[in-house]
Amino acid sequence: MYELKFNIEKCLDCPSQACLTKCQYMNIDSKTAKNEIIKIAQGEDSFVLHNCVTCYACEEYCPMGNHPFYLIVERQEALDCAPVPRPLIKRAIKLGIPFRGEPEIKPIDGPALNMGAFSELMPLIQGKLFENIPVISTDARKMFHYFCQLMYLHYAKSSVIKERLPGIINTIARHKPTQLICFHDECYGTYASYCPAVGIDVPFEPVHFYEFLFERLMELKALIKPMNLKVAYQRPCSSRLSPDKHLFVNRIFELIGVEIVKRTYSDENALCCAGTIQGQRVEGSRKRARELQRKNIEDMKKAGAQICVFNCPACFQTLGRIVSENGIKPIHMSDLCRLAIGEKPTGWR
């Protein structure tokens, strides 16, 4: 079985305990942080396991690459203290079961764009930016054969990820992609961060969607017309698994001439969409999620954002309506890039 590479020695020597002291959802001083992370590493119970909202951020905060979040999830599962109620876990586990036929495998022998479990969002990968790139997982009936499974981190189910992921990787590998451009950055996080952390082999090179978009935009630079828009960026939880790729957000914005507004809740301090928080067991979670969303959107408004740019379709689904009710237009990053090169994305007004 795959084992998480977590090194308790690193924590003992750690000068910051940033994993927990920076946590935005719990107020933890560095002494308590050290105590608790060591307790967790040693398999003991900790209040952190019960109060963690699974925002993924400590994966980014840890300067030692020690995977504190993956550890928390493993311990939540071992100690049977999942943050969400049992029926939600069962539902989520069943959600990922493919049930409509086998995928059609055509070898590609080159770079491929993987829609993962978002085949229904093919309208988001249209136009010049996506010309000549073969796409896999295009059929919504079969998309769960390509589902990266990392969502189960929200459900204290590392075991499900480890059980299913090798099969998913095998399906993708049969397409023979040399590079796998991941439409969803949770897929990227899976192959670039989670797999190495638990020792699962990945026989292709994962590429972050934003790196791909940036490179394509560079090729099409002549078409770009600066957009002169003020934008806020909704950073998703999964981007905490690839902080080294977060810089492409600003690079893209610079390239297409949009101004990212100065906000309290951005980059390291970004607030999650709260989609997962609303269903958690801790008393008041639904209301807490609403309050976090309000705080987040007020912050965008105060900073003067006209547009809210989304990376993750789940964040879009959770926040899109509320954002637009507050006078800010929600848009997916790829659609924004299409606008910048003079194309009109589906449904854009």
Add this chain to the structure above:
Amino acid sequence: MDNILRSLADIVDETHVSNRQEELFIYSFDLGTAEPRRPDYVVSPESVEQIQAILRLANRNKIPVVPLGGGLSLAGLAVPLKGGILIDLKRMDRIIEVNEKSRYAVLECGVSQAQLTSYLEKHHPQLTHSEPGAPPTATIAGNLMIHGQGDLAQPYGFNSDLINGLEVVLPTGEICRLGSCAVGSEWFTNHPLPDINVFLGWYGTTGIITKLSMRLFPAKRIRGTGQFVVDNEELVPEILFKLTHTQMAEDIIAYSRAIPPFSDGLQHITVNIAADTEKELEWKQEILWDDTLGEYIRNGDGAYLGFTMGLERPQISKTSDYKKGGGFEYVGSIMPIEKYPDCYRIGRKISEKHNIPYTVTGRCVGVGHSMMFAWTYAFNRAEPDTIRHAKEALHETDDIVVELGGVIWKPGIYGQKLIMERLDPATRELMKKIKKLLDPNGIMNPGNWDVK
């Protein structure tokens, strides 16, 4: 041209009557498993007078008459079991009046659910009616004839409880009015005259509804659906009881189905919430999810899945695709809510036996006074074996409904027989007398509600 066809053409006109086989074919079956049977004539009147004339003609010649609305009630209720004249009522589709202050609409019998919905949205956005999850062409009158329930059934009850009056053409051709309209007043109430309504639920065997007054209800500006899920079916009745107690919800439905996998073995409860302001919405959500169901969330037995703006009905029709070939039929029953766990388990068992992915749904009716519980069975029209399985499953389910102490809703012939066998003898005798009195020649939708 034969005499009957000629007489029908004289009543309507030649373009609205036919005995051509290809047209009779279309009227010979419904979506379900009922054996097809062609009518001898199909006629499409546009006025009450034409309906009167058709019924008089049929009576003189003792020809069966079958009224048809949208033909979507499944169970073969408008399949002409004994041939005869099929009256397609879709041309009688005028919305005669909407009284905004008294909240009712007077409609002709061919008005469809979707027609009323879109008319109200356009002209009276503050009003809505209790719309069933049936396809949009289903008629309001057809729904009353089977005691249907819509998406306001939870607060207000069966649609047949929501009428303010009827105009009916009796089998012998007389026009009869019920409710305040019977004394020449407006169509604003069904009471307080002596109750002689013997038409609802009769499948047209006692007369044809030509006009009706339907109660309308406040359409709040925001309407949407919240979802809750549990993995123990035993919890469903108490959760439904608690939710209905709040009186904060519109439609409340519990469902479980094998496909897609995420619903397999789990009970989802959808709750429609309406509000005029965000403040009202949040207040209702707090009472429903946090105060009423919070204990299940905290102890890990139930989960809140979120709230989606806009109304989305349970997509029962998707079920028809499980077997390819587009066939499905369900047994509906009116049940006490506490029977939900038994109904669910039995549904799974029967479906598994017949190799059909299970689909069960329970809709609260009247603040939980009962629920409409439905077991849906899909089949492929091109594969007789799957039709046989679905039929057997439907009959087994009819039997179980009776065993569980429920009442079969909109029963087909098999279910009607089961009910008749158990019916109180005095009640059966009364039905017989009513039927004899109103339809002396037994021409109306014969084969249905036959009282021997």
